[in-house]
Amino acid sequence: MRKLAFFLIAALVFSAAISVTASAKVNITFLNSKGEIQAQLEEIAALYSEIAKDVTVEVIPCPVGQSPFEKVVSMYASGNAPTIAMVDAGDVKKFQDKALNLTGERWVQDAIPGSLDMATLEDGTVVGFPFAVEGYGLIYNKKVLDKALGKSFDPSSIRTRKDLQALFEELKNAGVAPLVISPLDWSLGAHFFAIAYAAQSPDPKQVDAFLKDLRAGKVDLQQNSVVHGLLDTFDVMRAYNIDKDDPLSGTYDRGSYLLGTGEVAMWFMGNWAWPQLSELDPEGEYGFLPVPISDNPDDYGNSQIPVGATKFLILDREQSSEAEQQAAKDFLNWLVYDAKGQDMLVNKLSIIPAFKNITLEPRDPLAKSILQYVRAGKTLQFVLDLPADHWRMVGAFMQKYLGNAISRDELLDEIENYWKNVK
């Protein structure tokens, strides 16, 4: 009996000793939902763990095909919430019961106007850190275009649908496949069709009102010239698509491969494609063309590309200790204010930061192209406040349309119906 008691006491003392040493070192977890930067983030976490000696950062990947929302919900349910979670802009406010109030942080003052909108509650509380500004459009491979056209390609020469069609025709005649459309539901639903919402008006309030009316069933898409204009452009793109005969079989990797190796001149995608493109063609020159929606060069949307803060970081206040919360805040400040942190953010992760104080020029040509559009004020709203299953549902309708399984009338009916019944 005495032996047993001695053993128990020894075990107690030992475990207490362990927990004391452990508490000196703070472990924070970072859920990453941008799969393409997983390796780079891990390097940064290792670097930061060296710099801040008593903090270690562990990066947890969100599996491909699982939405960050699902992943975070299941991690909360298992009592294992990540200290920092990278979530989609539209999901930030759903975590307001669990997210730490960040209103007092220094970077709130330095954020680009509008970039905090998706993370600001009605009472003005900021609950999210804008992690990445992203944009999309028609990515062109300048080398291919220059060679096919026999002159240096000037992106500002394409200002209408007619211009775009003429360019496609010229490329086709020169023996280059004009473009590839990747038939991915998220790309077609959340990005391509969302241009039709954003281009309704330069005023974000009007766009919000348009979406509200859609929900209420008060919008007749058949009568909407912007929607028809966008789909007319889509018809042109379909006709010149390299996968025209089998439009639904493509994958994301096929798209980046075709553009990076110069087999096609253009690809409808966003700046997140740079890591893949740079593996194939690190020295290549790339840039964005807007998706034109009419033949009038002055129409809103013809010279603008959608840009917005798409990923936010939220800090857990429910299951993390004070020390962990503080360590997470410090890590964010390091990214925004430390020279090394800024360098990591911009150059290592190829991220366009949403902060005015970071003046580093990105090396990545897609990010550069987006910054040019931002500085020239030529941006559309990247509509992020869409229902959670919008990309999957509207994406599926667009796939049907792309594969010629439904007519445009049926497409518009399906989209209207979706909006009327959405939660």
Place this chain on the structure above:
Amino acid sequence: MVSEKTPFGKVGTYLLFAGPTTFAFFTVVILPFLFGVYLTLTNWDGLSATYLFVGLKNYRMVFEDRAFWTSFGLTLKYVAYTVVLTNVIAFTLAYLLTSGIRGQNFLRAGFFVPNLIGGIVLGLIWRFVFSNVLVYVGKRFGWELFLRSWLAHPDKAFWALVIVSVWQSSGYMMVIYIAGLMGIPKDLVEAATIEGATGLQRLRYVILPLLTPFTTVCIFLSLQRGFIVYDLNKALTEGGPYKSTELVAMHVYEKAFLAQQYEIGQSEAFFLFAMIVGVTLAQVYLGKRLEVEQ
């Protein structure tokens, strides 16, 4: 150590041997299941701290969810094809591989191997086969059937799912059938032969009736697997093209976590559970009635 005689001793023995398992089963299966059933009566969205009791409203929503019924119908079709094909192929293979042909042990192992590969890996491999290898072959030899990726066409994508499922599980069922065939007493088959039964008659009147318990098990397993398939569906077609191959398990998952209508997804899951229990119980009951005494 403990006496089996007294009631207390019996409980003690039970707890000693099965207690840990019972405890684990109760806490990780039964309790979450009951709690899940309770959640179908609330409007909890999976995340918020508070929720209300809403009665049977969620079940009414299940009946109004057209996409759920489309998926359900598709799943029935899928189950029908996979159950029949899997069992026919598995039985044929088992019959051939117990007839004493050369290298039968090697062949048995070969047919069983697909079952050792997980659904996700299998799905990705076959995805490559359907959209790259077969298309390449089709283009090379001008075969119309393979010129375009099967996964880009709704009907063909459905058949791709069926083919891969059958390929995956027929090896497993084959092993069960082989065990059954080896257990059939030789004297019965010999007696039938001496009395002049042809090979087909022996199969129809002696072997198949004696094999019924095994058939019941195999059909039960393939039914149950077919209804809850998710991994293969996700990895091979992702429900595409345009959600046309979304089986019911995938629909339930997406309803709960993607459309973020957790309470409806949970109700659909419970409904699906009830359907599977009903179908499999009926099947086992019918199978038992077909069994014969030796």
